[in-house]
Amino acid sequence: MKRYWNRLDMQSVYENRLVRVRQDKYHFIPNGIVRDFTVLEFADWVNIIPVTNDGDIVMIRQWRHGVQRETLEIPGGLISPDDSDPAAAALREMQEETGYSSEKVLHIGTVEPNPAIQTNKCHTYLATDAFLWGTQNLDPTEAIHVELIKKQEVYAMIRSGRITHGLVVAAFAYLLLHEGEQKENRTR
Helix, strand or coil: CCCCEEEEEEEEEEECCCCEEEEEEEEECCCCEEEEEEEEECCCEEEEEEEECCCEEEEEEEEECCCCEEEEECCEEECCCCCCCHHHHHHHHHHHHHCEECCEEEEEEEECCCCCCECCCEEEEEEEEEEECCCCCCCCCCCCEEEEEEHHHHHHHHHHCCCCCHHHHHHHHHHHHHHHHHHHHHHC
């Protein structure tokens, strides 16, 4: 594909522990337009779908400042420099936020949350045979409530708009694809 954009300049305009905001200047070659674009640099993220032996999904409910309400989600968060890899980060987040653990953690997909303005990826994992391992180990500003929900109820909640977090919806799309592949492999 022909390249249409040429970056002319890149400046950091704000930074905190979660994000670095850049102002990039680009030249759109076909018509000579020069425009500024805001780019948000985040570390990569993980999320994980913990499934118990009873088929329950271990979900979390927490306050989200952006939408000013509690949302129902799966465990997840930033990959920290101390994590050996994204799978370790996903397992750590699950243990910290829910008190559940698993010995079976599988990568089922990766998305770019918003490539128009963000630089990061979100890696999705599936944890099967999840079991209550200990107690939550929350950050000082976290208040997370754990809920066990049947998988079909989760899909119904997505369809009805009760679960709206885009990365959670993407994770369950990956779960459907994974389960479809597993079913197809069993019938061969």
